[in-house]
Amino acid sequence: MTFMQRLSDFSATVIEKESMAPGIWTIKLKPEKLRLRILPGQFFMIRAWSSKDPFLFRPFAVSGKNPDGSVDISFKVVGRGTELLAECERGQKVLMRGPCGNGFPNPLGKRLVLAGGAMGIAPLLFARHYYESSIRTLLLLGITGEPEWEPFSKAILQKFPDTLLFSENGMIGRKGTIVDGLAEILDENDEIWACGPEGMFHAMGKIEERWTLPIWVSLERRMACGYGGCLGCAVQTREGPKRVCADGPVFRLKEILWDEP
Amino acid sequence: MALNIGGLEFKSPLFIASGVWPMDSAEWPDGALNGVGGFCTKGLTLRPKRGNPGIRVWETPCGVMNSIGLQNPGIKAFLEQEYRQLEKAGKPVIFNLSFETEEELLLLLGYIMDAAGNVPVELNVSCPNVSKGGLSWAQDVNALERVVTLAKRNWKGLLWVKLSPNVSSFTETALAAEKSGADAVVVANTWLGTAIDVSRFEPVFDNIHAGLSGPAVFPLALRLVWETYAAVKIPVIASGGVCTWQDAALMIAAGASAVQVGSALFSDILATAKMYEGLSSLLEKRNIGSVADLTGIAHGRRRDTNREDLRHG
Numbered sequence: 140m141t142f143m144q145r146l147s148d149f150s151a152t153v154i155e156k157e158s159m160a161p162g163i164w165t166i167k168l169k170p171e172k173l174r175l176r177i178l179p180g181q182f183f184m185i186r187a188w189s190s191k192d193p194f195l196f197r198p199f200a201v202s203g204k205n206p207d208g209s210v211d212i213s214f215k216v217v218g219r220g221t222e223l224l225a226e227c228e229r230g231q232k233v234l235m236r237g238p239c240g241n242g243f244p245n246p247l248g249k250r251l252v253l254a255g256g257a258m259g260i261a262p263l264l265f266a267r268h269y270y271e272s273s274i275r276t277l278l279l280l281g282i283t284g285e286p287e288w289e290p291f292s293k294a295i296l297q298k299f300p301d302t303l304l305f306s307e308n309g310m311i312g313r314k315g316t317i318v319d320g321l322a323e324i325l326d327e328n329d330e331i332w333a334c335g336p337e338g339m340f341h342a343m344g345k346i347e348e349r350w351t352l353p354i355w356v357s358l359e360r361r362m363a364c365g366y367g368g369c370l371g372c373a374v375q376t377r378e379g380p381k382r383v384c385a386d387g388p389v390f391r392l393k394e395i396l397w398d399e400p
Numbered sequence: 401m402a403l404n405i406g407g408l409e410f411k412s413p414l415f416i417a418s419g420v421w422p423m424d425s426a427e428w429p430d431g432a433l434n435g436v437g438g439f440c441t442k443g444l445t446l447r448p449k450r451g452n453p454g455i456r457v458w459e460t461p462c463g464v465m466n467s468i469g470l471q472n473p474g475i476k477a478f479l480e481q482e483y484r485q486l487e488k489a490g491k492p493v494i495f496n497l498s499f500e501t502e503e504e505l506l507l508l509l510g511y512i513m514d515a516a517g518n519v520p521v522e523l524n525v526s527c528p529n530v531s532k533g534g535l536s537w538a539q540d541v542n543a544l545e546r547v548v549t550l551a552k553r554n555w556k557g558l559l560w561v562k563l564s565p566n567v568s569s570f571t572e573t574a575l576a577a578e579k580s581g582a583d584a585v586v587v588a589n590t591w592l593g594t595a596i597d598v599s600r601f602e603p604v605f606d607n608i609h610a611g612l613s614g615p616a617v618f619p620l621a622l623r624l625v626w627e628t629y630a631a632v633k634i635p636v637i638a639s640g641g642v643c644t645w646q647d648a649a650l651m652i653a654a655g656a657s658a659v660q661v662g663s664a665l666f667s668d669i670l671a672t673a674k675m676y677e678g679l680s681s682l683l684e685k686r687n688i689g690s691v692a693d694l695t696g697i698a699h700g701r702r703r704d705t706n707r708e709d710l711r712h713g
Contacts, residue, residue, distance in 0.1 A: 146429045148669045186667070191615050191643060192462045195666055236669060363457040363464055363666045366429055367422035370442070370471050371457030380450050380471055385427050 144176045144238055146366055153231045154209055160290035162216045163258070164225050165202065168233060169209040177201055177210070178242030179266035180332075180357050180389045184365035185212065187224040187233045196236055197221065198362050198384070200262035200334070204269070213261045215287075239365045240388045243355055246274055249329040254279045254317050254343075256335020257288060260295065262357050263334055267299060277303070277328065281317025281335070284308040318342040325350050333357070333392075340392060347393050354392040358383045401680055403437075403658060403691050405635050406558050406583030408520065410492065410658070412437035413679075413691045414648065414672050417639050417662035418496035418522065418562070419443060419468065423482035425489070429669045435676025437658065438492035441478070443524055445497075446504045448474035454606035458595045463614030463641075464663055465595055467605045470498050470527070475508050479515040494520045494560065498527040502550055509554050518557030523548065525573075526564035526589045538564035538573050545580045552581030560637065562586035570624050571631040584635040586660065587624045591617055614663040617641040622654055629655020629696050643671060645678025652691060653698040 155167040168185075184196030197220035203211030216225050227233060243266060253263035253276055260280050267276050278299050282288035284307055292311050296302055304312025305320050313320065317339065321331065325346070333343060334357040347354045360372035360383040367385030374383055375396040381387060403413050416439035422428060423442060433439075451471025458465045472478065486493050495512055499505040505523075512519065525537035525544055537544050548561055561577040563570065565588040574585050590611025595604035604610075621640020628636050638656035642648050643664040651659050664671040679691070688694050 146427070146669075147431070148429075191667060193459060194462055194464055194614050194663070195457075195459050361455060361457050363466070363663075364420065366669065367424070367427035368420045369457065369466065369666070370419075370451060370468050371466060373451055373456065373468075373471060375450065379448075379473075385422065 146237055146239060147173075148234060148236045149173060150232050151235050153227045153229055153233065156227065156229060159213065159294040160287045162225075162287055163214070163291050164216075165211055165213040166224070166227065167205065167209045167211055168235065169207065170235065174208055175204075175210065175238060177204060177238045179269050180242035180262050181238040181240050182262070182388060183210070183212070183235050183237035184239060184362070185224065185233055185235050186220070187227050187231070189234070193219050193223070195220075195363055196234070196365060197224070198239070198359070198365060200265070200357070202261040202264045204265065211265075213258070213264070215258045236365050239384055241386065243332050243357070243389050246270060246330060246332075249274060250327065251276045252279065252321065252324065252328045252331045253277065254281070254321060254331055254333040254335070256281050256317060256333075256339040257283065257291075259333075259335030259339075259357075259359075261334070263332060264295075264299075266332060277324065279303045279305070279317050279320055280312075281305040281320070281339070282307070282311075284310060316342065318346065321346060325352060328352065330355070337397070340395075341397065344392055344397075355389050356392045356395075357388045358390065358395075359388070360384075401676065401683070401691060405637075405657060408558050410437040412676055413652070413658040414675055415439060415494070415637070415658060415660045416665070416672065417660035418524070419466075420662045420665050423478070423486060425485045428489070431673055432665070432669050433489055433491060434670075434673035436491055436672050438494055438520070439486075439489075440494040440496045440522055440660070441482075441486070442472050443470045443496050443498045443527070444472050444475050444478055444508070445470055446475055446499065446507055448472065448477065452606060455604050458604050458610065460593070460595070460612065460614075461616060463612055463616030464666065465593055465605070465610040465612050466590070467607050467610035469607075475511045479511060483516060492520060494522050496522045496524055496562070498524045500528060500530040502547060505547060505551060506554060509551065518555075520558035520560065521551070521555060522560040522562050522586060523551060524562050524589070526562070526566070536564055536566070538567050541572055541576045544573055545576045548577050548580035548582055558583050560584045560586050562589055562639070564589050565620065565624060565640075566592045571627050574628045574632050578632045578634050582634060584637050584657070585628060585632065586637045586639050587628050587656075588621060588640060591620060613641065614666075615641045615643050618643075618647060622650060625651055625656050626654045626699075630699065642675075643667070645675040645682065648675045648679055649682055649694070650698075652694045653696070655696040655699065657692065657695050
């Protein structure tokens with residue numbers, strides 16, 4: 140991909156911070172020196188602390204890119220690293236590593252479905268925005284019954300009012316899973332891009348078996364390096380083991396062998 | 401900053417440790433190889449290995465545990481593909497080898513000789529010795545001596561032995577490696593630990609145990625470097641938690657001729673490049689001619705201090 144920019148470590152400033160729901164944030168990070176070239180699906184490793192503890196960067200999808208050169212990172216607080224990132228205030232410096240990974244393949248000329256499971260919608264928000272003027276995209280969000288996803292869904296709807304929303308318990312949007320929703324719209328579309336919990340991909344695998352349209356998924360794994368060195372994030376595929384950080388995070392769903400390491 | 405190990409010249413005493421560097425040049429981050437004297441390959445085995453299932457990396461305070469399982473394409477595919485990429489970096493490549501039997505080691509050396517010549521090799525003796533029921537080579541001094549002797553007889557290039565800290569007497573293994581013809585000992589590999597996930601009360605790793613590295617192990621590695629330097633005459637290459645130029649300088653002062661950098665790159669991709677800058681300016685400021693002049697210097701100071709104490713006592 141000629142588009143890709145070589146990965147590096149650099150510092151960035153928090154220029155905006157917005158609460159989407161309890162424990163869920165979107166922050167805008169502006170790199171100090173470089174101008175980033177990124178594709179939807181690429182990600183950054185971020186550390187909001189300068190000490191060696193916590194020791195590792197944390198991987199985050201890009202959920203938006205702004206004209207001023209800043210990127211949006213939308214995330215849910217799940218542990219120490221995300222907690223420290225959520226504590227950052229405007230003006231604070233963070234360290235970033237990236238851009239990491241391959242990103243989704245060029246979709247030009249296709250009718251695209253973007254299917255996000257809960258926080259997994261983050262990279263798809265960027266895709267939606269990125270291709271807004273060039274192709275038709277349909278955004279789907281599926282959530283479970285935890286209370287924080289209701290205000291989160293409303294925040295997404297506010298930004299993208301035509302989002303098709305599914306909640307497992309029916310608390311907002313249609314009752315059901317995103318996979319139920321997908322089944323109804325497959326024949327009007329050419330390709331699916333998805334990101335979310337692994338269970339969602341398993342269910343989608345059955346769709347890919349029955350329908351011919353390609354499904355691309357963005358995977359999440361624990362990562363130590365983010366640059367393809369440590370092999371900590373490997374996933375087994377039909378072509379042998381691949382690195383989620385460097386060969387992915389985007390893969391053809393049917394290439395992945397879930398039952399194996 | 402140049403140095404000589406076993407007759408081979410290196411431009412820097414800083415090496416990238418096995419298992420942290422991408423083997424394909426497309427992923428090489430900008431500037432990260434500045435100041436690097438050479439780099440060790442991922443652990444290579446005779447046959448391809450898919451690596452371990454389940455979680456492979458787990459963060460700990462000031463460190464990281466890993467259980468990768470020697471994932472690699474096997475020596476033949478490595479020599480045909482990745483090695484061609486690595487060579488483009490223009491830095492010495494040290495072949496890190498893992499083997500379960502003596503026969504496997506001989507075959508590995510044979511393939512390397514045919515395709516790459518007398519390149520430096522680093523024996524990973526933390527891997528299991530199948531004839532000993534999976535005990536590592538390093539855990540049995542006789543097996544260690546046998547396998548290093550075998551490698552020495554069949555290898556004309558530089559031979560490093562990367563020792564395991566998970567043994568009862570570390571210096572005994574270092575002496576065994578020296579006696580059997582190692583050109584240098586690498587001190588050391590990761591420390592075996594265990595992680596349990598508090599949300600499930602289940603082991604994190606499928607193998608239960610995994611190797612700990614990062615700044616958390618620095619004092620442990622420093623101790624082993626100190627003791628090994630006092631025990632052997634061959635060069636000691638330090639490896640364990642080195643993150644800054646100060647850490648590197650301390651390893652050298654404790655007896656290291658060279659230093660390997662591993663997990664440090666996870667938290668700073670330019671760690672080695674920065675260490676090189678820091679070490680160079682240290683040598684210049686203190687008017688120290690070379691890294692060799694700094695090697696083991698803390699042992700001398702310690703003896704002087706003892707004499708001082710005696711005089712005053």
